[in-house]
Amino acid sequence: MxxxxxxxxxxxxxxxxxxxxxxxxxxxxxxxxxxxxxxxxxxxxxxxxxxxxxxxxxxxxxxxxxSKNSIGYLPQQTDFQRDFPATVREIVLSGCIARYGKQPFFGKRQRNLAEENMKKLGIENLKNKCYRELSGGQQQRVLLARTLCAAKxxxxxxxxxxxxxxxxxxxxxxxxxxxxxxxxxxxxxxxxxxxxxxxxxxxxxxxxxxxxxxxxxxxxxxxxxxxxxxxxxxxxxxxx
Amino acid sequence: MSDLFSVIQYYFTFDFVRYAFLVGTLIALCSALFGVILVLKRFSFIGDGLSHTAFGALAVATVLRVSNPLYVVLPVTAVLAVLLLKAGQNRKIKGDASLAMVSVGALAVGYLLLNILPASTNVSGDVCGTLFGATSILTLSKADVLLCMALALTVTVLFVVLYNRIFSITFDENFARSMGIHTGAYNTIVAIVTAVIIVLAMNLVGSLLVSALVVFPALSAMRLFRSFRGVTLGSAVLGTLCAAIGILGSIILSVPVGPAVVAVNIIAFLLFFVLGKAFNR
CATH class of the missing domain: 3.40.50.300 (P-loop containing nucleotide triphosphate hydrolases)
Structure with missing residues (x-):
């Protein structure tokens, strides 16, 4: 099917x-x-x-x-995102929300998943950088890493x-x-x-x-x- | 210096001063937290519009001689906040124009009502107090203080528990929806909480100055911090600190609380602006 x-x-x-x-x-x-x-x-x-x-x-x-939780979506970037104050790590980690149930905070599993996807997309060295200071291509990699956290x-x-x-x-x-x-x-x-x-x-x-x-x-x-x-x-x- | 300290100590022997200080800083804390969301979502103007509408609602409640105006003002402001945030997402309705119309209209009608059906002999004094928050925070009853504290604590706990979801929705609503987060429900919560904060903050700084409490700490924190967590924490600490200094300053210099708190926020913003330029070159 x-x-x-x-x-x-x-x-x-x-x-x-x-x-x-x-x-x-x-x-x-x-x-x-x-x-x-x-x-x-x-x-x-x-x-x-x-x-x-x-x-x-x-x-x-x-x-x-x-089903819903294994689809990863990468929407078009909006203007205000380009100067959003957040680190690369925070943004990638936000893709893990799909993978946690009712608990309010991220655990070790989610952090490892984020780490793994940053490595996969070669943005590990940028993880503490601010999103708004990255180039367009780097920003897109960050968003793709976040999407990969949401779905495989x-x-x-x-x-x-x-x-x-x-x-x-x-x-x-x-x-x-x-x-x-x-x-x-x-x-x-x-x-x-x-x-x-x-x-x-x-x-x-x-x-x-x-x-x-x-x-x-x-x-x-x-x-x-x-x-x-x-x-x-x-x-x-x-x-x- | 010890003189200053003893003056503060003297004032703090009074219950109403302690209440004012406690409530004021708590309100500032919530405003600063949710201010981050409003500023990042480009909804800063909504705080301003809501507070003007709240003034209109307060005037109606005063004229009707409702025992506790909060019961009228809070629901009216909350309903409007929900409608405005929804309208802001719908591009067909001009959100900013309709907001300008409603807020100015509410101010005018409110003032008219207060003059036509005066509830006290000193209408202009009352109005000035509501607009700039002259004395209201110093005249809070114990019940008011408890209500304010309960609301402020609820709002703060809500923010902490929903922190990760709030970040996700603020940064990218479409993506959040694709992960199954009910963004509509969260937006409604944010709208209602914003209304609660605005109404509470009106007690502290008056309805014309409310948006300063919401907008300044977040904007100042954004000058210096580069992570969302840094901005949120920075905004919370800064908002609380500015309110504390402002309230103490207003007691010592006997100037109105509202403008004093806002003035401290302006100074903090300028300071952070310079620091931001120096550090983030």
Whole structure:
């Protein structure tokens, strides 16, 4: 049984539909990239998968084995987070809340988990640094480490490379790819960067006006909508 | 110096001074703790708006001659706080504009009511006291003190127990929701606690100066500390200390309590600003 299965779901706010008839499945070990134009409903889809929003129509089936507490979510960063007074350790540790029941404070197990994930993402040397003093790429690693504390099976990443410079962006994509291949973590990622998505992911879900596509990355690059978007940076008028 | 000490000692032989000191510092402690959340969530202005509305509610309670105005002021302010925090999240409603309207309206209507149906002969004296907290804290009854202490202790314990969840929600509400934390419920708790603090703090510094108690300690602590725990502890200690110094100062110099406490907070902020520049280069 797939980790997540969506059957003919429609998304929107307050009665206004922004995306219709979306069907796809995420299998164990998969790496799915959700691409499409601004406002196509990518972030809303991720929130729907998490159960934070309800679909207008259709149903989302999440494997009971996965359930709420083993999904890790990396939301888009908000402006005020960038100058939040907190240390890297405090932020990573906050991802462990999903793993403690009713007790009010963190125990040794949670602290070890945070330590382990900081090591995994190579930010251990930054653990006592203040979050607002880090570079964009480092901040994103901190948030990813926090997400890993919350879940080991499935990651839902909403534009993890937004606002990063090209080097940090590349770095981020490789980090996610390593987590998928070496740690066997299933990844669902929203991305603007269609070229990188085709290069790194296994499946592509394209949202947009009447051009829904779901299939492997290879199929996508051969499809009509795929070729159009992949070549969108070639400007017809500039070509000789 | 020993003169100063004996003056303080003399004043502390009076019950009402001891009460004022105890209640004042406890209120300052809670305001400073929750101030951190409000400042970080960019809700500083809500404290200001709520206190003005509380003034309106207090005026209504006075005109109606309610035996203990707290029973009217507290629920009204709490309901408004919940509505405002909800509106702040809904981008369709202009949260700041509606708040400005409500708070100014409450001030005006409150003052009008007090003039049309005066409950005492000295309306302007009463109003000045409510706005700037002239004497009210020195006239607290034992029952008031106990109520204030109980509320202040509850608020502090609540903050400590929920500390990790509060951090998670303040830093990233969407992420917190994805981990199954009921952020809506926590936001409602924060809103109600904010209302309780504002109403209590009005006794200390008056309704116009309340937001100083909420905002200053947190902002000062943020100049110097770089961890959330440091900012929280720093804000709590600083808020309490500033209130203690302010209350003592007001007794010794016989100036109103509210402005004295706020003045000490301003000095502390400037000090921390300079220290922050010096240490965090």
């Amino acid at each position: 797939p980790y997540i299965e969506c059957r003919d779901i429609s998304l929107g706010y307050g009665g206004k539909v922004i995306a219709e008839d979306i069907s796809f499945a995420v299998e164990e070990g998969d790496y799915l990239c959700i691409v499409g134009e601004n406002g196509a409903g990518k972030s809303t889809l991720v929130k729907t998968l998490l159960g934070l929003e309800n679909p207008i129509k259709g149903e989302v089936v999440v494997d009971s084995y996965i 099976k499935l990651l839902l990443l909403d534009e993890p490379a937004a606002g990063l410079d090209p080097v940090a962006t590349n770095d981020m994509y490789h980090l996610v790819m390593d987590l998928n291949r070496q740690e066997d973590i299933t990844v669902v990622m929203v991305s603007h960067d269609i070229k990188a998505a085709v290069r790194h992911s296994k499946h592509i879900l394209h949202l947009g006006d009447g051009e829904m596509f779901f299939g492997t990355a290879e199929e996508y690059s051969k499809s009509k909508v795929g070729t159009r978007f992949l070549n969108s940076d070639k400007c017809g008028r500039c070509e000789e």
